[in-house]
Amino acid sequence: MCGIVGYIGNRQAYPVILKGLKRLEYRGYDSAGIALLQEGQLAVHKKQGKVADLEELVAGKRVQANIGIGHTRWATHGAPNDINAHPHLSGDGKLAIVHNGIIENYASIKKDLIQKGHRFLGDTDSEVIAHFIEEIKRQNQCALEEAIRLVLKRIVGAYVIVILDCDNPGELIAVRKGSPLVIGIGKGEHFLASDASPIIEYTQEVVYVNDYEIAIVRPDELVLKNSSNEVQTPYIQKLDMELASIEKDGYDYFMQKEIFEQPQRIFDSLRGRLNAQKGRLTLGGLHQYMDAFIQANRMVILACGTSWHAGLVAEYMIEKMARIPVEVEYASEFRYRDPIINKGDVILAISQSGETADTLVAIEEAKEKGAVVFGVCNVVGASIPRVSHAGAYTHAGPEIGVASTKAFTAQLTVLVQIAIKVGYEKGTLSPSQYFNLLHALEQIPDKVAEVLKKDQEIKEIARKYEGYKDFLFLGRGYNFPVALEGALKLKEVSYIHAEGYPAAEMKHGPIALVEESLPVVFIATRDAHYSKIVSNIQEVKARNGKVIAVVNEGDDTLRELVDDVIAVPETEEALAPLVNVIPLQLLAYHIGVLKNLDVDKPRNLAKSVTVE
């Protein structure tokens, strides 16, 4: 949610920042801007639209500067227009800031500043920060750093703020609370960004700034201070990311690339953990907390969006294999209802980005109430893994398409390993069930690759249905969350209204919608619910509904009954979501592309939602 880039050093700042903003565009893309310090003066360029629009605006202008900040926005306060785009300036125009997050008490501060004579140009909470720092600096006759420190004591909310000040031309100051900030360490230069992707081609050495820290960033020096103004030794980490992983690599869209990467990413998520031949399954983070899992009276899974769907699948897996009662909660709802946490509860937080504000605050709350928190995240070093007691990374690699695909299947891969391992250790899975599952899991990457070969076939189906206005997705058991995920993918990237439902619930409402103009996607692979779902399909067909069914190979009964089939390989019931979701991702992708939409950056969405 909003991407931030900063540069200070010997290079030209503009190209570094511009390229960085393009890399961070998945975080928000309704407007973008840049501030450069040129011979002691700030030059600010801002534009509604994507980073490419900013680039066009700046083309031909003088951009020579060795220090600058940039921002790509996902609007919270104020319309996405040129004025509300960041950077924002102080009243005297000497100080520029970029901000990611929300200042919750901005309205009262703004009112106060207006009374003191400040004039605001736009409607954002962020502009208030620039004026507030200016005001506090003047009132207290203090240095910029001190003014920032005083301001932080007064603002409530989540933020990364990077400040560029004409009076302090040799440094950038950055502060963080609740939103991510990475600083890349170069030779005589530093890079600041919301994640490591803008930094990776310049340096592998990074520092993840912690909440409440202030970073004073000079070309040759990085000074980190905590909230008590004590200097901290920066913990420098090596980036484990390849440049190719954040480029399209010949694919038309990141979403397409990420769908096709799934066999490899699922394999990566199993690598070093699973050895089916030897009957071994090792999850480092789980080992230490195995007793807590085995003895858990209850597990609560907290997540948002697609990760929440992965959580629903995990509920079926964990209840079945480890016989632990599981509740799956939207993190945003859980947090605000004074949640009951009992001794012996284990919290499982699932998040691709590891930065989702709702999930982060929910687990902080649960942790405070004494729960063990286990994080399942993709982005290494992100906030959720850092505040969790233990966890397991999903190893999906950077996911850039806003609609999650490979991160979902990598999450499922980790979650099923947790369920199998805990079930086996607890004795609720027999050795033969355990071994069968391990062998079946090992074959999943190949089965996913098989489904991907159906790409053209699915594209043809997409062509047939791209003009429809509503879709229903239905599944039972493990395939119910798959139905939800299929519906979410379609609405995210094609803007077609789509609902996911448990197939049996259809009779209690959605069946009223069924008619020729409503395609119903059934996930109808062979499992314990198969005969029941065939009946549900009959019910739709009897009412002239159009049915697309995801079935197992060789299922001629359904092939004859429905309008279109996508056949996928059969696997263990608990692993079927990993295979069955693939055709739904491809269906959504192709419909989005056929409708000429930017499937990587769907309107109004952002990949990393760092505001509550």
Ligand code: G6P
């Ligand atoms: C946003 C993204 C979704 C994602 C959700 C949760 O809405 O667009 O793709 O599933 O946030 O994000 P997380 O990073 O916590 O998995």
